[in-house]
Amino acid sequence: MTQRLRIAMQLTLAAVLVGLTACSGGAKETVTRPVETIVPTASASESPSETMTPTADFIAPLTGLPVDKEVTNRPFSVMINNLAPARPQSGLTQADTVWELLAEGGITRLVAIFQSKEFTDPIGPIRSIRPYFIQVGEFYSGVLVHVGASNDAFAVLQQQHKEDLDEITNAGAYFYRDKSRKAPHNVYSTLEKLRAGAVKRKYKDTATMPVLTFSKTPPELATASPATQIEIKFMLSDYKVSYTYDSTKAVYSRFINGKPHIDKNNDEQLTATNLVVLSAKTDIKDSVGRLVVDLDSGGDAVLFQNGKAIACNWERKNGDIIRLMKDGQELPFLPGVTYYHVVPNSTALDKHVTYQ
Numbered sequence: 177m178t179q180r181l182r183i184a185m186q187l188t189l190a191a192v193l194v195g196l197t198a199c200s201g202g203a204k205e206t207v208t209r210p211v212e213t214i215v216p217t218a219s220a221s222e223s224p225s226e227t228m229t230p231t232a233d234f235i236a237p238l239t240g241l242p243v244d245k246e247v248t249n250r251p252f253s254v255m256i257n258n259l260a261p262a263r264p265q266s267g268l269t270q271a272d273t274v275w276e277l278l279a280e281g282g283i284t285r286l287v288a289i290f291q292s293k294e295f296t297d298p299i300g301p302i303r304s305i306r307p308y309f310i311q312v313g314e315f316y317s318g319v320l321v322h323v324g325a326s327n328d329a330f331a332v333l334q335q336q337h338k339e340d341l342d343e344i345t346n347a348g349a350y351f352y353r354d355k356s357r358k359a360p361h362n363v364y365s366t367l368e369k370l371r372a373g374a375v376k377r378k379y380k381d382t383a384t385m386p387v388l389t390f391s392k393t394p395p396e397l398a399t400a401s402p403a404t405q406i407e408i409k410f411m412l413s414d415y416k417v418s419y420t421y422d423s424t425k426a427v428y429s430r431f432i433n434g435k436p437h438i439d440k441n442n443d444e445q446l447t448a449t450n451l452v453v454l455s456a457k458t459d460i461k462d463s464v465g466r467l468v469v470d471l472d473s474g475g476d477a478v479l480f481q482n483g484k485a486i487a488c489n490w491e492r493k494n495g496d497i498i499r500l501m502k503d504g505q506e507l508p509f510l511p512g513v514t515y516y517h518v519v520p521n522s523t524a525l526d527k528h529v530t531y532q
Contacts, residue, residue: 184294184426190357198363207464217353224300233245234246235246235390236272236291236292237291237386237388238251238273238289238291239272239273239511239512239514240293240510241512243292247291248382249382250291250317250380250483251290251291251317251385252288252289252290252291252318252367253287253312253313253320254289254290254300254302254322254365255303255304255305255309255320255321255323255445256285256286256287256288256299256300256302257285257286257300257302258276258283258285258286258302259361262303264440265286265301265413265439266364266440266441267290267300267439268439269439269441269442269446270290270293270297271288271289271290272289272290272291272513273288273289273316273513273514273516274286274287274289274293274513275312275517276410276417276518277308277312277469278467278469278519278520279306280464281465282411282412282415283415283477284415287312289313289316289417291316294367295441296313296366296367297440297442298364298365299364299365299366299370300354300363301354301357301361301363301364302322302323302343302351302363302364302365303324303360303363304323304325304326304329305320305324305329305340306325306328306329307326307328308469308471310332310338311471311516314388315497316385316386317383317384317385317497319339319370319374320341321339321370322340322341323342323343323344324343324344325342325513326466328466339377339379339380341370341373341374341377347376347377350369350372350373351364352364386497388497389506389507389509390508390510390511396502396507397482397484400481400485400486401484401485401531402485402532403421403480403483403531404423404483404531404532405418405531406418406480406529406530406531407529407530408430408517408519408520408528409519409529410517410528415432416433417431417432417517418430418434419431419448419480421482422447423483425447426449427448427449427512427513428447428448428449429446430436430445430446430515431446447513448514449481449511449512449514450480450512450513450515450516451480451514452477452480452500452516453474453477453517453519453525454477454498454516454517455476455519455521455524455528456470456473456475456518457473457475457520458470458522469518471518472492474491475491475521476525477489477490477500477525478519478529478531479500479507480531482510485509486502488500488502488507500502513525517529
């Protein structure tokens with residue numbers, strides 16, 4: 177053992193002994209002292225086996241899962257087509273978070289947030305954006321990725337100088353059309369193309385992420401109701417999302433109208449560790465059926481984790497993301513992917529979501 181290593185071990189041991197001494201004096205208050213870890217570098221005379229290799233745990237901000245390196249890159253918030261001709265979509269198994277919200281006509285659209293995973297496969301089909309989709313994308317400081325926009329959304333993008341990549345107006349070169357799909361269900365991109373587009377537009381490539389709460393053992397699960405089979409109805413009676421809890425993998429597998437929802441890139445079924453259903457005020461804005469969805473005022477919610485359901489409320493403070501609350505405390509997520517589902521509050525939440 178080298179002298180450098182002996183010194184490091186002696187210092188570490190001394191620090192630990194100080195901490196133990198401080199905690200053993202019979203006082204009720206626990207005193208915690210920082211322990212300095214000294215990692216010596218290898219000199220020319222030391223072999224690799226004699227060096228101390230530092231270990232560091234990095235956590236993905238949006239999933240709470242361990243990753244190989246610190247995740248600081250700015251996310252992309254991508255509007256994903258969810259009509260039947262657009263399924264199966266590509267890339268959704270790589271998303272950290274997915275939101276499903278109503279669009280006009282009772283159909284739903286997905287907002288997929290990509291940050292912590294690296295992949296080269298296609299993302300799409302990509303569709304147009306709405307004002308409340310902008311809001312969801314900006315919960316995560318994401319670059320907004322879309323193909324066109326409603327008039328209201330376009331006004332927001334232009335007047336508020338949002339940082340977006342639009343295949344129609346400002347970033348066509350960073351999208352492509354898949355000839356195997358019919359328009360308008362054929363527009364795709366990749367992480368490489370989106371990053372190139374963001375550089376071209378001179379957008380920031382890092383962002384301050386919301387601080388999410390994660391726990392491997394949320395205390396609320398101890399008294400939660402069983403929920404291994406979940407069905408969610410948005411507006412159309414012939415469109416139902418359902419999930420089955422897989423206890424061996426500790427995830428919920430997603431189905432649409434009874435059929436597995438698959439990622440075309442890898443033929444894998446979409447899964448999530450946390451499922452959230454939010455009840456939000458939803459109004460029809462115009463004769464086309466475009467909607468206004470209130471993601472600010474709060475309301476009823478249900479959080480599904482580990483095969484159980486926790487009835488709760490959601491709230492959102494200015495400048496923050498939506499938080500799930502119960503008895504005045506924020507509910508933590510289990511580490512993993514989270515899927516959100518926003519249903520209209522015109523009917524009670526238990527009319528939109530059932531479980532057993």
